[in-house]
Amino acid sequence: NAGVTQTPKFQVLKTGQSMTLQCAQDMNHNSMYWYRQDPGMGLRLIYYSASEGTTDKGEVPNGYNVSRLNKREFSLRLESAAPSQTSVYFCASRTDRADTQYFGPGTRLTVL
Amino acid sequence: DAKTTQPTSMDCAEGRAANLPCNHSTISGNEYVYWYRQIHSQGPQYIIHGLKNNETNEMASLIITEDRKSSTLILPHATLRDTAVYYCIVRGPSGTYKYIFGTGTRLKVLA
Numbered sequence: 001n002a003g004v005t006q007t008p009k010f011q012v013l014k015t016g017q018s019m020t021l022q023c024a025q026d027m028n029h030n031s032m033y034w035y036r037q038d039p040g041m042g043l044r045l046i047y048y049s050a051s052e053g054t055t056d057k058g059e060v061p062n063g064y065n066v067s068r069l070n071k072r073e074f075s076l077r078l079e080s081a082a083p084s085q086t087s088v089y090f091c092a093s094r095t096d097r098a099d100t101q102y103f104g105p106g107t108r109l110t111v112l
Numbered sequence: 113d114a115k116t117t118q119p120t121s122m123d124c125a126e127g128r129a130a131n132l133p134c135n136h137s138t139i140s141g142n143e144y145v146y147w148y149r150q151i152h153s154q155g156p157q158y159i160i161h162g163l164k165n166n167e168t169n170e171m172a173s174l175i176i177t178e179d180r181k182s183s184t185l186i187l188p189h190a191t192l193r194d195t196a197v198y199y200c201i202v203r204g205p206s207g208t209y210k211y212i213f214g215t216g217t218r219l220k221v222l223a
Contacts, residue, residue: 004155033211042199044215050157058210098208099144101211103155 002026004104006091012110013081021107022077023091031094032074033101034058034066036087043090049074081111116200121218124194131185132217134200137181142205145176146211147185149196154201156213163217190221 005023025032032050035058045058049068051072061084065077074093078085091104117135124130136145146161158165160174162183167174173186187194199216 035213035219036171042197043214044211045212056210081191088153092155099161101148101156103157105155106153 004102005095006089006104006107008107009105010108012076012112014112015082017081018033018077018079019081020071020078021089021109022103023075023104024073025093025102025112026072027093027102028071029095029097029102031096032068033092033094034064034074035074035090035092036060036085037090038087045059046076046089081109083111085109088109094110114204115212116214118198118209118214119215120215121220123220123222124187124190126192126221126223129192130190130219130221132185132187132198132200133182134185134221135182138200139180139202144179145174145175145183146201146203148199148201148202149194149214150153151152151193151196160197161181171199190219192223195219197219203206 004025033048034046037043044060046060046064047058047066049055052071065107067075089107092101095100130193144161144163147159148156150156160169160172162174162176176183197218199213201211
């Protein structure tokens with residue numbers, strides 16, 4: 001089991017560029033999440049997906065879009081990156097049975 | 113969603129019990145208390161969760177007060193590897209699966 005994987009690990013963008021962060025889990029979990037973590041801060045929920053085909057906004061959804069492509073994959077897209085989106089992005093999936101979230105290693109994004 | 117309040121930082125001597133408090137005075141009857149930790153810049157790691165009874169697993173114990181307005185995470189024999197940021201989370205309304213992380217408590221275990 002790879003658990004939760006995220007690509008890329010690091011990315012540098014220029015203001016206005018777009019990109020998609022990829023997340024996949026091989027644990028057959030229904031729920032998946034995207035968080036961002038700014039330096040010295042806690043995690044903030046961007047979007048989540050309670051099941052395949054559904055997505056909902058979290059605390060800080062502005063400037064992002066998501067796609068729950070299938071049960072395994074949940075992608076996060078920045079259409080026009082801004083320096084305020086410089087952050088570490090974590091993806092997580094959740095097991096209903098044990099009510100536990102499993103996190104990926106994170107993507108470190110810098111927007112210049 | 114109930115909000116949580118945690119001390120910003122704490123120190124603990126290696127081998128001693130680490131007791132991390134959390135206040136969640138606005139918690140509602142069907143909301144669970146969760147604890148996660150984040151070691152350095154890794155993804156957070158689940159520790160334990162509970163509703164109203166005390167819980168124990170191989171990592172820690174969770175003590176929830178009878179009125180459920182506060183809880184304490186106990187690491188019985190802290191090691192240097194337990195140095196991390198610990199987050200106390202109260203889960204959002206049933207069915208939405210939202211988890212709101214605060215800023216957590218930075219625990220430093222001292223040799």
